[in-house]
Amino acid sequence: MSKPLNVGVIGLGILGEQYVHFFQQHPQTRVAAVADVRAETAERVGAAAGAPAFADFADMLKAHALDLVAVATPDPYHRDPVVAALEAGVPNIIQEKPLATTVEDALAICEAAERRRARLFVNYANRAAAYDIATRYVIQQGLLGEVVYGEARLDDNIIVPLGLWGQRSREWAAGSSTAHFLLSHVVDLLRYYFSPAEVTEVFAISQTAVLGFTPDLYDAFLTFDSGLRVRVKAEWIKHIDELVEFYLCFSGRDGTLICNKRGGFGVEAGWRANLADTVSAEELMAHRQALDERGARVAARVDRPEPTTGQLSADIATLQPSLEARGPSAGGLMALIGHCVDAILEDTLTPDSWRGNGPLPTHIDGLQQTKVMAAIVRSAAEQRVIRVA
Numbered sequence: 001m002s003k004p005l006n007v008g009v010i011g012l013g014i015l016g017e018q019y020v021h022f023f024q025q026h027p028q029t030r031v032a033a034v035a036d037v038r039a040e041t042a043e044r045v046g047a048a049a050g051a052p053a054f055a056d057f058a059d060m061l062k063a064h065a066l067d068l069v070a071v072a073t074p075d076p077y078h079r080d081p082v083v084a085a086l087e088a089g090v091p092n093i094i095q096e097k098p099l100a101t102t103v104e105d106a107l108a109i110c111e112a113a114e115r116r117r118a119r120l121f122v123n124y125a126n127r128a129a130a131y132d133i134a135t136r137y138v139i140q141q142g143l144l145g146e147v148v149y150g151e152a153r154l155d156d157n158i159i160v161p162l163g164l165w166g167q168r169s170r171e172w173a174a175g176s177s178t179a180h181f182l183l184s185h186v187v188d189l190l191r192y193y194f195s196p197a198e199v200t201e202v203f204a205i206s207q208t209a210v211l212g213f214t215p216d217l218y219d220a221f222l223t224f225d226s227g228l229r230v231r232v233k234a235e236w237i238k239h240i241d242e243l244v245e246f247y248l249c250f251s252g253r254d255g256t257l258i259c260n261k262r263g264g265f266g267v268e269a270g271w272r273a274n275l276a277d278t279v280s281a282e283e284l285m286a287h288r289q290a291l292d293e294r295g296a297r298v299a300a301r302v303d304r305p306e307p308t309t310g311q312l313s314a315d316i317a318t319l320q321p322s323l324e325a326r327g328p329s330a331g332g333l334m335a336l337i338g339h340c341v342d343a344i345l346e347d348t349l350t351p352d353s354w355r356g357n358g359p360l361p362t363h364i365d366g367l368q369q370t371k372v373m374a375a376i377v378r379s380a381a382e383q384r385v386i387r388v389a
């Protein structure tokens with residue numbers, strides 16, 4: 001085994017602490033240093049990890065030659081630590097989503113990453129969730145026929161903007177929005193599922209009726225260069241029983257996929273793809289096997305309820321192929337990070353552990369996602385269709 005990667009972590013809040021734990025436990029990384037503007041937080045996390053702590057990331061970057069820096073500062077504050085780490089010669093960066101909250105910041109990060117020839121991954125964590133790996137697979141294999149419409153909503157409980165970050169919550173939420181914090185995930189997932197399609201046009205609305213210090217929601221129609229249209233919505237004013245509600249549905253010419261990723265209240269989490277009836281039983285089993293190899297365990301079914309009677313329809317002449325999984329999706333906030341470490345060690349964007357899922361997300365994906373988000377925010381402000389430059 002090669003020498004462990006020396007890792008520095010900047011921003012030690014909810015996500016940053018998870019990074020520290022992850023890198024402490026990973027056999028091929030060691031936490032070499034940590035930094036947070038809240039000096040007491042840096043000291044506490046550093047002491048627990050046995051790593052030197054810094055209140056200023058610039059001092060950390062001066063004092064340590066790091067192989068990898070992870071950045072988990074709040075949404076609008078990604079640029080300075082990422083660019084500083086790149087300018088200090090750090091060859092690998094993993095940073096939190098969104099890449100940035102402005103196109104200007106995103107371009108500055110991309111410019112520095114490319115000039116320093118560094119590898120920069122963005123933790124679009126959902127890409128490594130089993131249900132999202134399965135959704136991408138089904139769409140890319142054409143098992144729904146051409147997908148013509150989709151809808152996705154990713155909503156947060158109102159306690160997120162009011163209390164998730166303690167006393168800092170209102171300021172935190174005001175510095176971001178449901179576009180940057182939530183729709184960044186959704187837009188990235190759509191680019192992942194439908195690659196190489198890109199969003200060309202956006203029409204969005206926003207609303208500020210409840211919170212006042214940040215928009216309550218963004219609701220947007222996205223048009224892709226493939227002709228696909230998807231409605232995406234994210235609000236953070238819901239009085240629901242869970243922290244998050246996440247639902248996606250795609251209509252193809254020959255099939256439909258529904259993912260209840262996070263129920264919100266009373267909805268069982270699950271994933272179901274009703275496939276084109278041209279898919280044979282043998283092909284269905286081969287797809288199930290392919291998904292299994294990608295870590296997405298799904299059941300293969302050849303029947304489904306007949307909608308008007310609820311009776312199961314199944315005989316060999318009326319095969320109703322579908323793939324299905326019940327319960328919460330495997331894959332949490334750190335699920336993608338192990339693959340990024342593998343990519344660094346193997347010097348590639350497609351490490352063995354990520355085979356079949358396309359390249360891992362980089363600053364290029366981050367830039368595209370940021371451009372779509374800027375178009376959503378502008379469209380809502382100007383109440384007109386905005387083309388994504």
Ligand SMILES: NC(=O)c1ccc[n+]([C@@H]2O[C@H](COP(=O)([O-])OP(=O)(O)OC[C@H]3O[C@@H](n4cnc5c(N)ncnc54)[C@H](O)[C@@H]3O)[C@@H](O)[C@H]2O)c1
Pocket residue numbers: 010011012013014015016035036037038041057072073074075077081096097098123124125126165172181333
């Ligand atoms: N990938 C995911 O699924 C996922 C989930 C939740 C949050 N996030 C993202 O992770 C990032 C962090 O979110 P969080 O909830 O951990 O926020 P947080 O506020 O809990 O943590 C951010 C930390 O950064 C520190 N900080 C701020 N400016 C700094 C600077 N200049 N130098 C050093 N430290 C600084 C803060 O003091 C704080 O401790 C956000 O961009 C958020 O959108 C990603």
